[in-house]
Amino acid sequence: MTFQGTDESVQLNGWKLIPTHISQPIQSVDANNTANIQNDNGNLTPATVYPQERHGHSTCIYKNNVILFGGTPDGSSGLNDLYFLSLDTFKWIEIKTKGMVPMGRYRHSAIIIEDKMYIFGGYRSKCLNDLHVLDLIKLEWSEPQCCGELPSARSSHSVCNVGKRMILFGGSGAKYSNELFTLDTTAMKWTKHEIIGTPPSERWCHTMCSFGKKVITFGGSNDKRKDNKVYILDSETMEWSQPHTSGSCPTPRQLHTAVCIGESMIIFGGWGKHQELNDLYILNTRTMKWQCPKIETDSPCQRQLHSAWVYNGKMYILGGYSKSKRMIDVHSFTPDQIFSTLRELCVEKIVESINNYIPLFSYLPDEVLYYIFVRLSQSDKFIPPQLEILVKKSYLADSLLTEKTPIN
Incomplete structure (x- = not known):
């Protein structure tokens, strides 16, 4: 099945190789069109060479760009270069930053909260536990002083954010860990949490x-065994649970990627039983049912230690490691969820300018109102009383209570 877009037909449940480009040295960079970043320091320049092939890097989406940092081109040395990939033109942009640039590393974590990118840990000759922050308006690095209990040195951990908190789980340093930390990015305070639940x-x-106030963890290993179970963290109580799942469950794996689109978590690739993988599975996070969709196109090659992000309802992957080869290729996957995708885009647009849409609330379906409420709550943004009243009256009010989303 194809969906006709503005300039091309898109294959649903299909992969597409995305050609990326570099600019000629004589070209200038219009920051408004290629980066959408308020920067008057001339720090955005066209890339005259492609980024090196790599694995163990990080990519974070910021406005209409993906920010590529770090990774390793050879399995030993770590990179600390910084590129933007414009998702409008798919041109690479070199970034010259101010401040103290982090040392090169790979298997680190990176996340964006508001207009800052937070880099933690990773590996460079040894495991690290330093925290670096890139101000994306000033394009300036800093290494802030933090209080609280700092995580020990580790790599191949995972992070996500709920509002302005960064949640960090697991990793390996002196030993494998299932420690759970949060970083309050307002107070710059680390907190180590007791293990509660399952x-x-x-x-x-x-x-x-x-997903809202829930954090879903999947896969990984401790070198004794690989896992394919799903765990859910309640980010308010910091309690773990292990839900029952059904459907076509993925095989145990590590070094894969996972993204969320609407109600779905999509995982791709990784390292399974003695081989790299290129299979794709989708988990409906409301029903907790796995699906292995029939892919209508050729899939990217098997890989691990790649990165992934979501833009305009599509999953993108970049680079990674496959059969001793490192890559810098980009592929997109369009799930067969057109209605969910359109809803997601509408919700994001409304959340950006919530006050402009208050007069329209009474005309919107209950499900759209529900997702607007959840997204505002997740981002710690103002929730209009009119929206709260409508959601409380809807048939989805119980879902909010189940997810422990505040609604009075």
């Missing part, structure tokens, strides 16, 4: 995705 075992090379 937690994942010690592990690294797993993934985490946030």
Whole structure:
């Protein structure tokens, strides 16, 4: 099945290789069109060479760009270069930053909260536990002083954010860990949380995705065994649970990627039983049912230690490691969820300018109102009283209570 877009037909449940480009030295960079970043320091320049092939890097989406940092081109040395990939033109942009640039590393974590990118840990000759922050408006690095209990040095851990908190789980340093930390990015305070409920075992090379107030962890290993179970963290009580899942469950794996699109968590690739993988599975996070969709196109090659992100309802992957080869290729996957995808885009647009849409609330379906409420709550943004009243009256009010989303 194809969906006709503005300039091309898109294959649902299909992969597409995305050609990326570099700019000629004589070209100038219009920051408004290629980066959408308020920067008057001339720090955005066209890339005259492609980024090196790599694995163990990080990619974070910021406005209409993906930020590529770090990784390793040879399995030993770590990179600390920084590129933007414009998702409008798919051109690479080199970034010259101010401040103290983090040392090169790979198997680190990176996350964006508001207009800052937070880099933690990773590996460079040894495991690290330093925290670096890139101000994406000033394009300036800093290494802030933090209080509280700092995580020990580790790599191949996972992070996600709920509001302005960064949640960090697991990894491997002196030993495999199932420790759970949060960083309050307002107070710059680390907190180590007691293990409550049914937690994942010690592990690294797993993934985490946030859905409202819930955080879902999947996969990983401690070198004794690989896992394919799903664990849910309640980010308010910091309690773990292990839900029952059904459907076509993925095989145990590590070094895969996971992203969330609407109600779905999509995982791709990784390292399974003695081989790299290129299979794709989708978990409906409301029914907890797995699906292995029939892929209508050729899939990217088997890989591990790649990265992934979501933009305009599509999953993208970049680079990674496959059969001793490192890559820098980009592929997109369009799930067969057109209605969910369109809803997601509408919700994001409304959340950006919530006050402009208050007069329209009474005309919107209950499900759309529900997702607007959840997204505002997740981002710690103002929730209009009119929206809260409508959601409380809807048939989805119980769902909010089940997810422990505040509604009075």
